Amino acid sequence: MPISYQLLKSVTSRMYLRSLRAVPADAKKALAAAQARETDGVARTTLDLMVANARAAEERGHFLCSDSGVPTYIVRIGTKVTFDGDVKRAIRDGFAEVVATSDPPLLKHVTNPLTNERGYAGKDMPIVTFDVLDGADYVEIICSPKALGSGRWAALEIFTFPSLAEIEEYVLKVVLRAGSQACPPLVVGVGIGGTFDYATKLAKESVVRPMGQSHPDPVVADMERRLLAAVNETGFGPMGTGGATTAMAVHVDYAAGHGFTPVAVCFNCWIDRRTRVRISDDGTVSETE
């Protein structure tokens, strides 16, 4: 049975709203762990407020943050899946439905980059990237609304045959530049290698990886552990007013490439907005995050 336009539209619009109204379970766990660990009084109060705000938003169906950002979707299509209707149009129409019906209403954050005019619609909006899952009979969709607070501080630099030390130093420098501005405690996503565009894709896909899952390659898993401790030693703390928790997780991935090695770094704020859903070819929907 093909996956219908109507199902894709309703699922993707629901995902966007859920991302605005609920903190993922693993991020809640990480915030609770930070609460237990934090000794600085103001940092503790800030974490308490974050946890209370997450609970209140979920209970009342309210937004955690007024910046609903731009909706971004990563769509991974199993090769055994069939569709009945346009996929991109379903996602675009789903977003339009959210804009028309959301309570409370969304602010106009979608911006024409040539005129800075604000609205809800625009070229290539929502931003959707596609991938193929060989042999799978389902579609996996990740929705991650991207706001200015954490989106602004992402960065990319292209190195030539860098050492691990140079790569790790660059990640730290990007974290220092973001400082108090990206709404810590953060999730940091790092993409190493491939090409200019592929490194950023790796960083983005890393940042939405479920927390607590280390990279399968032990060299990368070690780098993740090292960098998490290093980021927390910077001392920016919750909301960047000081404390022991600047990041909840650092996720790294890499790809083979040439000797010009791009390193991309991106951030999710403490709300860690992301929702993950699988739709089976028979139309069954399971929310995995």
Add this chain to the structure above:
Amino acid sequence: MVETLNIELPADEDRVRSLRAGDLVTLTGEIVISAGLPTYRRLLSQLRHGIEPPLDLHGKALFHVGSQSEQVGDEHRLLYLNPTTSTRFDAEMPELIRGLGIRFAGGKGGLGDESVAAMRDTGCVYLSFLGGGCTLLSEAIRRVTGVFWTEMVSHYRLVQVEVERLGPLTVGIDAHGESIYRNLRERAGARLPAILEKLSRERATGRSTS
């Protein structure tokens, strides 16, 4: 538990100067909010041309906070409010702080050194709101007492709103030249060599290479 001070607005210079970086406060009274860069640029342009702002901001609180409102008849209702990144306004704020005579600036993420100097000179503090604190911060909304520049999108407008116990907010920059943001940035920069050194040691002895 850190003590939270409730401040009644408007607050005079002595009260503002009594606050220290790291204090937690809540605010009760009227505040003015806008998250629009065009808004702050317009305020600055008017200030330079000697044009009075559409509402008197002297002695008031002007925050980098956006809001969504709905209009029912003549009445504006504020549905929610939440801060935006203040460093976006680094270029405009030093002159606005001096020229408008505001007692409170704020938003999230802090302001640069020129703003810190302006706040020290004029008796103004910067308050850090919880980014992504929309649900709880919005509980403080009591009523809208003025909406200006309504031709702009909702979060760009200058909105004057009465709040009750808004916060807690952290004093990020006080009126004595103390900035949590500058201190943390400098401290992180000073720690960086030691952090990198530790990373190198761990890389050499880490599980992956053992």
